[in-house]
Amino acid sequence: MILALSCPDRHGIVAAVSAFLFQRDCNISDAQQFGDAATETFFMRVVFEPVEGDAPEAIRAAFAEVGDRFGMDWTLRGTEPRKVMILTSKFDHCLADLLYRWRIDELPMDVTAIVSNHPRNQIGHVDLGALPFHHLPVQASEKAAQEAMLLKLIAETGTELVVLARYMQILSDDLAGQLAGRCINIHHSFLPGFKGAKPYHQAHARGVKVIGATAHYVTADLDEGPIIDQDVERISHRDTPEDLIRKGRDIERRVLARAVRYHLEDRVLMHHGKTVVFGD
Template identity: 50%
Template sequence: MDNNHWILTAQCPSRLGTIDAVTGLLYNNQHYITELHSFDDSHSNQFFIRAQFRANASFDEVAFRQEFSVKAEQFDMQWQLRATADKPKIVIMVSKFDHCLNDLLYKHRIGQLSIEIPAIISNHPDLESLAQWHGIPYYHLPVSAETKPAQEAKVMQIIKDVDAELVVLARYMQVLSPQLCQHLEGWAINIHHSLLPGFKGAKPYHQAYEKGVKTVGATAHYINDDLDEGPIIAQGIDSVDHAYYPEDLVAKGRDIERVTLSRAVRYHVEQRVFLNGQRTVVFAD
């Protein structure tokens, strides 16, 4: 879409007139709503709305922001306005497994993910040639227990230097420190297999094979200080049976991981995800 298309998102305490506060203003200014989602959470008493709209020919972003800020203040709304043509900057962190990274790079290259990737960070050198082929700077930052604080300081500096809006852990096989988790909470996405917490540690798919699992899947979530327990954005699942050997389960799991992670990234950059305490509200398309 061109710069004439915008996304307006807002959340606020549940109150009468919240939908009209958004749609009424758009209508009064003759902006055409192309997609609309809203949800009122009766448990948290929070209201969430996402409106994608085609602005009229005389659209003035500054004037619109000023007008809507007055309306938003009446409802105690937290809100964002973004052109659909904007491409948020994303830093990808990865170790040796390349399936999720490959998928993100491919969808970025063909325009399916409207993002910029100014940096790829890895604790291994294995995937540098892949980054170079895409013309993306690759930062090899080895890590050990002794060097972890210094390594993570470099990670945070790169993220700051490129002005990243999102960090994606595309199978980055390192446990982040509590300090880095707290710094990235709410704007970093991780992916892991959905066999947790039943099959922890090394070779989870081999453990699952021994128990005769009938489904495998993946979970994409925001990181926080609780390992693999952050607010969930997207999940994928598929059936398996007795004919699946451990290597087949691994292949199936990797395929689900890459699809689930790219979906979660897209939902985030399209502003379809709202944090609601330790849960998420996700307006899937």
């Protein structure tokens, strides 16, 4: 099981968590912690194996006392795969990469559906297999209806995480609000620079020496959500905008995959518009 928590920093938190797990004869296999001096907030992630027969519900109920005592914001869940819906448009590299990593068991998720604003035959060369596919076209006059259909699909499938794998549509404030903390986007530039259309062309025009990609949680503020992961690559004056796009595709897919995995493994804790990410 995985315990993730944040709370006001004070003495005794680690001792209390460790004592609780010891008293239930749990075996801790990994533990990470961080105390943020600026906000006086403590963060912790613990992976442990409960004794056989100790039900998750019973552990959660018992831990509530510890959580209340320290004013914790906490989650405690098993390591079972989480339900994920992937939204995409015509660019297929991030979608293909996520599905490949899922098929080789690198990403602990159950794919509930692939959703696109384009027909299936327009989404590159991705092998979707038997995965459910939903074509939900977007027109300005019917965007609210399309998003209502999407929310209904998310609810019906029990989707826990929505991934925007180069889904080239801006979510409404209402939809972004309803998906707060459970919707990840990949932005093909190194935020906060070069927002909007053709970021690589913008970067080329400015003569930048590095390009990058940013994976973040979606919020109502366009491309301003809490950042989960970023990466960069050095470039030179010899690189054309097309070279930047080619190199950018590689950065985008690895950054998105890493961010999705961190979320699925409860490695990301949000606080005051930022994230604490416990890496491998």
